[in-house]
Amino acid sequence: MESSHIILPPDDDEEEQRRREEEDEDPWARSVLPPAAPELPFSASCVRISRDSYPNLRALRNASSVSLADAAYVKISEGDFGYVLDDVPHLADYLPDAPTYPNPLQDHPAYSTVRQYFVNEDDNVPQKVVVQKNSRRGIHFRCAGPRQRVYFGSDEVKACIVTCGGLCPGLNTVIRELVCGLSHMYNVNKIYGIQNGYKGFYSSNYLTLTPKSVNDIHKRGGTILGTSRGGHDTKKIVDNIQDRGINQVYIIGGDGTQKGAYEICKEIRKRGLKVSVAGIPKTIDNDIAIIDKSFGFDTAVEEAQRAINSAHVEACSAENGIGLVKLMGRYSGFIAMYATLASRDVDCCLIPESPFYMDGEGGLLQYIEKRLKESKHMVIVVAEGAGQDLIAKSLATSEQQDASGNKLLLDIGLWLTHKIKDYFKIKKMEMTIKYIDPTYMIRAIPSNASDNVYCTLLSHSAIHGAMAGYSCTVGIVNGRHAYIPFYRVTSTRNKVKITDRMWARLLSSTNQPSFLSPKDIDEAKETDDRMANRPPLPTGISHHHAASSFDQTASSSSSTNGET
Ligand SMILES: Nc1ncnc2c1ncn2[C@@H]1O[C@H](COP(=O)(O)OP(=O)(O)O)[C@@H](O)[C@H]1O
Ligand SMILES: O=P(O)(O)OC[C@H]1O[C@](O)(COP(=O)(O)O)[C@@H](O)[C@@H]1O
Ligand SMILES: [Mg+2]
DSSP states (O other): OOOEEEEOOOOOOHHHHHHHHHTTOOHHHHHSOOOOOTTOSSSOEEEEOOTTTOTTHHHHHHHSSOOHHHHTTOEEEEOGGGEEEEEOOBGGGTOTTOOOEEOGGGGOTTTTTSTTOSOOTTOEEESOOOOOTTOOOEEEEEEOSOOSEESSOGGGOOEEEEEOSSOOTTHHHHHHHHHHHHHHHHOOOOEEEOSSSTTHHHHSOOEEOOTTTTTTGGGSSSOTTOOOSSOOOHHHHHHHHHHTTOOEEEEEEOHHHHHHHHHHHHHHHHTTOOOEEEEEEBOTTOOBSSSSOOBTHHHHHHHHHHHHHHHHHHHHTSTTEEEEEEEOOSSOOHHHHHHHHHHSOOSEEEOTTSOOOOSSTTSHHHHHHHHHHHHSEEEEEEETTTTHHHHHHHHOOOOOBOTTSOBOOOOHHHHHHHHHHHHHHHTTOOOEEEEEOOHHHHHTSOOOHHHHHHHHHHHHHHHHHHHTTBOEEEEEETTEEEEEOHHHHHSSBOOOOTTSHHHHHHHHHHOOOOOOOHHHHHHHHHHHHHHHHSOSSTTOSOHHHHHHHHTHHHHOOOTTTOOO
């Protein structure tokens, strides 16, 4: 079987070159062909693609969301039948002589009895599991897990852990499991906690973490390390990593955090440091691409039931009672959709992905009136990011951002409450509306039992990957733990597909109108098609490989978006 490790050609456009020089980009990443990755799945060779062999690089780069700077770090291997391995960076890519050691787990009393404990070097996880007879095999990610040989001696490891972005159930469990896993599996005893997010690298003292000091923290919500938005200064962060001799960096956070982790990873490589960077994706919104589901999501959906139940009780106990619950979900309505499907008391669910309108035939207000006349009560669940265009139109406010550059949302729950009250006042129809906003209560709780186990597995994947010299994000793809390139999880956002069966199931369970015009439906389908046909990477290797393997982006079966 033939395989090639692709590195992209330098772009000889003068303007681009000037920009790169000005930005002081890693010259190595573009000009030097790295040695073959140490664990390519089959006999592999490195192939430099010349500009001639792919004249359309710029077009392909523009069509995909991967910048040329990112492309220089992309590691692609191709095999038979359209097989593509989207591999992750490794220390040996730029430190070919780094020594390796036998994995201490082989002498560990608990793990040494496991048959086939170490991951086979050929094991990869397919992004697409539903296939047809003639399907190409498509994109694969490296299987997570312990490797036979590691790139760090136990005494040599100096690890640090940081949590960034908003809270999410399970953060403390991940911290605990990283500390205990490093200590118990790999005998590491130098583990530090960075306080208050990225800025803590350069503005706070590091905390010493031990299995004893983190023993009970999984029972608490929040993060014992503190978190923050903003404050990502790549150079200052890497200066500190270098000055303090840190060689494993565990970064827990959402899409913004993973982008930051990627910047750190690139700067580390640019400086030639022997440091692994492991990203553990965190987001209550479940909006991180590629992975099946983020930790804390199940806990959030479960906790949301309490708010929906209260809204239902309030609504049922009043004449024409409406219970309105706002749930988190800035750009993605997964919590609202799953909480609604789980509850069965909800009459209407509004999410950012599905536009709706208030007035006139088929509008939300008319539907509410109909529902109240039919059953005298109603429960509405709204994701915080839904209907933002409607509020912006009616309030004419200027757009504001948080310290990380995320758009600050207007309160859709409050706005809907006023609109609904005004409507029934004009109609002279008596009604009561109770607005419940449990958002911060939901994300501040500790994770439930299944999320706790999930956090353990993610932490262990991260540890095994870092010890083996990889730098990547960890996550479950089609139920299997995998190492995913940073750029993959940050270049798109996981969203509810309103053209999928899951959203149809929701509409059928609540019996709400879709509020979509034929134009909206066409647009949604077009977006899906566009996603499906977008080339996977600026590989420029072969169009048919690229196009066919990427058609799974739209249809990849994630457990929260997947079709059954
Ligand atoms: N494009 C980016 N490059 C580098 N750092 C980023 C980027 N976007 C966000 N960050 C940093 O990541 C951290 C968390 O980002 P934020 O968007 O607040 O939360 P989340 O990671 O949960 O999405 C912040 O410290 C922010 O400065
Ligand atoms: O008020 P904060 O702390 O900025 O957080 C609000 C945001 O955090 C979230 O829960 C999650 O956002 P992140 O995953 O980006 O941290 C969003 O749903 C919400 O809009
Ligand atoms: Mg985010």
